[in-house]
Amino acid sequence: MTVMTPPYRSELSAGRDGFGQLLHAEWTKFRTVRGWIIGIIVGVLLMVGLGLLTAGGAQTSCQAQGGPAQSGAACMPTFTLGPNGEPVTDSFYFVHQPLAGDGSITVRLTSMTGLLPPANAQLGSVGPASTGDTRPGLYEWAKAGIIIKENINPGSAYAAMMAAAGHGVRMQWNYTGDTAGLPGAVSAESPRWLRLTRSGDVITGYDSADGTHWTEVGTVTLSGLPRVVQVGLFAASPQYTEKGQAFAGTSTIGLGPTQVTAAFDHVSGVGSAWEGVDVGRPLDYPGFGSYHQAGGQYTVTGTGDIAPIPEGHGGGADSALTVNEYLVGTFAGLIALGVVGALFITAEYRRNLIRVTFAASPRRGRVLAAKAVVIAAVSFVAGVAGGALAVLIGGAITHSRGYYEFPVSGATEVKVIIGTGLFAAVAAVLSLAVGAIVRRGAAAVAIVILAVAVPIFLAVSAALPLGAADWVLRVTPAAGIALQQAYTQYDQVSGVIYSPLSGYYPLSWWAGLLVMGAWAAAALAGAAYLMRRRDA
Amino acid sequence: MTEAVVSARRPWRPALGTRYVWAGFGDALHAEWTKLRTLASTWWLLLAAVALTVVVSAAVAAAYRCSPGAAGGCAPAATGADPAKVSLTGVYLGQVIVALLAVLAVGGEYGTGMIRVTLAATPRRLTMLAAKTLVVTGWALVAGLASVAGSLLAGRLILPGHGLSAANGYVVPSLANGADLRAFGGSVLYLVLIALLALGVTTAVRDSAFAIGLVLGVLYLFTIVASIIPNPHLSRHLQQIAPMTTGLYIQATVDLRSLPLTPWQGLGVLALWAVGALLLGAAVLRLRDA
Numbered sequence A: 001m002t003v004m005t006p007p008y009r010s011e012l013s014a015g016r017d018g019f020g021q022l023l024h025a026e027w028t029k030f031r032t033v034r035g036w037i038i039g040i041i042v043g044v045l046l047m048v049g050l051g052l053l054t055a056g057g058a059q060t061s062c063q064a065q066g067g068p069a070q071s072g073a074a075c076m077p078t079f080t081l082g083p084n085g086e087p088v089t090d091s092f093y094f095v096h097q098p099l100a101g102d103g104s105i106t107v108r109l110t111s112m113t114g115l116l117p118p119a120n121a122q123l124g125s126v127g128p129a130s131t132g133d134t135r136p137g138l139y140e141w142a143k144a145g146i147i148i149k150e151n152i153n154p155g156s157a158y159a160a161m162m163a164a165a166g167h168g169v170r171m172q173w174n175y176t177g178d179t180a181g182l183p184g185a186v187s188a189e190s191p192r193w194l195r196l197t198r199s200g201d202v203i204t205g206y207d208s209a210d211g212t213h214w215t216e217v218g219t220v221t222l223s224g225l226p227r228v229v230q231v232g233l234f235a236a237s238p239q240y241t242e243k244g245q246a247f248a249g250t251s252t253i254g255l256g257p258t259q260v261t262a263a264f265d266h267v268s269g270v271g272s273a274w275e276g277v278d279v280g281r282p283l284d285y286p287g288f289g290s291y292h293q294a295g296g297q298y299t300v301t302g303t304g305d306i307a308p309i310p311e312g313h314g315g316g317a318d319s320a321l322t323v324n325e326y327l328v329g330t331f332a333g334l335i336a337l338g339v340v341g342a343l344f345i346t347a348e349y350r351r352n353l354i355r356v357t358f359a360a361s362p363r364r365g366r367v368l369a370a371k372a373v374v375i376a377a378v379s380f381v382a383g384v385a386g387g388a389l390a391v392l393i394g395g396a397i398t399h400s401r402g403y404y405e406f407p408v409s410g411a412t413e414v415k416v417i418i419g420t421g422l423f424a425a426v427a428a429v430l431s432l433a434v435g436a437i438v439r440r441g442a443a444a445v446a447i448v449i450l451a452v453a454v455p456i457f458l459a460v461s462a463a464l465p466l467g468a469a470d471w472v473l474r475v476t477p478a479a480g481i482a483l484q485q486a487y488t489q490y491d492q493v494s495g496v497i498y499s500p501l502s503g504y505y506p507l508s509w510w511a512g513l514l515v516m517g518a519w520a521a522a523a524l525a526g527a528a529y530l531m532r533r534r535d536a
Numbered sequence B: 001m002t003e004a005v006v007s008a009r010r011p012w013r014p015a016l017g018t019r020y021v022w023a024g025f026g027d028a029l030h031a032e033w034t035k036l037r038t039l040a041s042t043w044w045l046l047l048a049a050v051a052l053t054v055v056v057s058a059a060v061a062a063a064y065r066c067s068p069g070a071a072g073g074c075a076p077a078a079t080g081a082d083p084a085k086v087s088l089t090g091v092y093l094g095q096v097i098v099a100l101l102a103v104l105a106v107g108g109e110y111g112t113g114m115i116r117v118t119l120a121a122t123p124r125r126l127t128m129l130a131a132k133t134l135v136v137t138g139w140a141l142v143a144g145l146a147s148v149a150g151s152l153l154a155g156r157l158i159l160p161g162h163g164l165s166a167a168n169g170y171v172v173p174s175l176a177n178g179a180d181l182r183a184f185g186g187s188v189l190y191l192v193l194i195a196l197l198a199l200g201v202t203t204a205v206r207d208s209a210f211a212i213g214l215v216l217g218v219l220y221l222f223t224i225v226a227s228i229i230p231n232p233h234l235s236r237h238l239q240q241i242a243p244m245t246t247g248l249y250i251q252a253t254v255d256l257r258s259l260p261l262t263p264w265q266g267l268g269v270l271a272l273w274a275v276g277a278l279l280l281g282a283a284v285l286r287l288r289d290a
Helices: A019-031 A032-058 A323-351 A353-360 A364-400 A409-437 A441-460 A466-473 A476-486 A509-533 B004-007 B025-037 B040-063 B083-085 B093-112 B114-121 B123-164 B178-205 B208-228 B232-241 B241-251 B264-288
Strands: A059-064 A069-071 A089-102 A103-116 A143-149 A156-166 A168-173 A177-178 A192-199 A200-206 A215-221 A228-236 A241-243 A252-254 A261-270 A275-279 A288-293 A297-302 A306-307
Touching: A019 A364, A032 A323, A032 A364, A032 B208, A059 B114, A089 A103, A089 A143, A089 A297, A103 A143, A103 A509, A143 A192, A143 A306, A143 A409, A156 A177, A156 A192, A168 A200, A168 A215, A168 A241, A168 A288, A177 A215, A192 A228, A192 B114, A228 A297, A228 A306, A241 A466, A252 A409, A306 A364, A323 A353, A323 A364, A323 A409, A323 A441, A323 A476, A323 A509, A323 B208, A353 A364, A364 A409, A364 A509, A409 A441, A409 A509, A441 A466, A441 A476, A441 B093, A441 B208, A466 A476, A466 A509, A466 B040, A476 A509, B004 B040, B025 B114, B025 B123, B040 B093, B083 B123, B083 B178, B093 B114, B093 B123, B093 B178, B093 B208, B093 B241, B114 B123, B123 B264, B208 B232, B208 B241, B232 B241, B241 B264
Parallel strands: none
Antiparallel strands: A059 A069, A089 A228, A089 A275, A089 A306, A103 A192, A103 A261, A143 A156, A143 A228, A156 A168, A168 A177, A192 A200, A200 A215, A241 A252, A261 A297, A288 A297
């Protein structure tokens, strides 16, 4: 007689094999390897330490003409600050009168002419060159038009409608705002009609080619505008600079001031009692501007600019410390995180632990996904911690030493700190994916350094021609450095080269994240495919 | 069976007439050469180093534009461009592969445990290290010569078409010119020294991934910090000790006065780094268990 023995079944209930368990397993593997935890901590310490070295080691010296040599806080630049606390240039000739309450001003601009410095002018001339030296010509960002301004103090809030010599009609407000209107140059044959209306805090700008058909260019709100503001005609023409050279190391050459003269007529909506003032110039300094009124014709001549000062360009801005400088250690932190990210998978191959891992979780793609999540999360936290400490402590050191930090808003600081975390996370995932593909730690680390760190190095160290540096930061995984962009690139400021060397990256933060993320995603997909195809 | 009993009684000796194999330096050298030569990765890395260096050098040369509108046009005084240095830009990337080759020559053995066999065969550890050093030097020399020759050719062919021509007052890269010979020949030496630095560091830390991260971190980081730190004195000091910055002074052919060190002094600083790393590696190898 045969006894039917039922097949053996373990009395233990089957374990769950969800993604959560996998994550838990990978996290346990990660946190229990002492070397990796040390690697992450070293990465954070490098980020913070180098930031502190930059802030604490910064040293500037300067010497006024005929004065004693000075150093440190005495050399720090003083900027005119705009309504939002950003450094601005605010000097122009203003023909103004008060405007109480709501109202509007309309003018016709019929001509713009100007003077440029002599063709062979040298850097360093400060006053307007005498007429004999100058040559006629309009600088591209010479501006003339109408403006409504809080008061005549430099840095006060404003909104303006203007024609810019090389950039058509613009509406600009509060230094950083800029919207384009009608294109083309101003002449007697094709004049430009400009209008600004105030209604409470809201100012609307219109332009027209004929004075009958008006187009709205923009509407802006200048919060907190007093009841009585100054309204009038203005003219400004910025410092002449020539963009130079192929290498990132050399940027612009300043060649002296320029001047613009604008003719207006058909001025309406305002009274006839005008006053002329050179805004933003000390009283003992000879004025550059003037105005002339004959009947309904106004001629206004001015020099200067109403614009933001981009970081690293203008005045003594070069001696200011920047958030980007505090973050110089990111480079070292990324190398440390890259090593850990690669080892997170290659160590398993080397020790053959990968076979146990795949035996426990036969779906290889999910193992890779779990590893990616763990390393991304750890690196994000490390990047945010390192970035936050570097930026906050760096800023505190700069303040306590009396040095000047080129201001950024709190929101920008948060953006840069989170951006540093994202940058680190994507770099670590890329490292993991490359490690899974090549299965050798050293090769993976070398590839990731070649792909992420070396392009940044080449771009910011003036080793590449200017255009090439921009392209390298557009197409390589190093594009992610755009996540650390702290300062805004203003295209309405003349004669400025925005290069990676001075902390301006060619992509916006999201485009940089997209490019780098695409590289990481492609590497992950390749790794998943190879993992499934290959023996472990 | 009988033989086993016999051998248990008296120590084994080679049969009469068999010559003793003395594990001298020549043999160690031969062993190291065979090990490195028979690894596929060595050849791939050699190829990659040359290709990367030459392609990047050529691409940078082709991307060069001197903006003719700027004051002074394309004259050397206006651009400050150094044709030799521009044509050697690829060395920044090629050195990563050369360093990797050197790292794997030692780190690979620690990774697989092969190092124990090696040391059993060559118990004089410093002899083994010296042999490895010599073999790696040879590979790096070949990689360096091929990379630099390719870069020189690319620079000669491409740069004159991009404004850096003799007509504009530039020296077209050529080995007939003393400064260029120093730049190109020195770059080969630079790559060899980078390989030795990597070899020494890897012998000391004994893990490939960690070693390559450390070597490249030191190379790039010093230079980045030196160029960004807003302190002229500290920056200058850093530029006098940073291994990559100083080593690459050898590539300069114009405006040598602006350098904190002369080109040969700069390469000497890198040589000190390499020797220091090798000594550290030798000490660790000598004192620690494998």
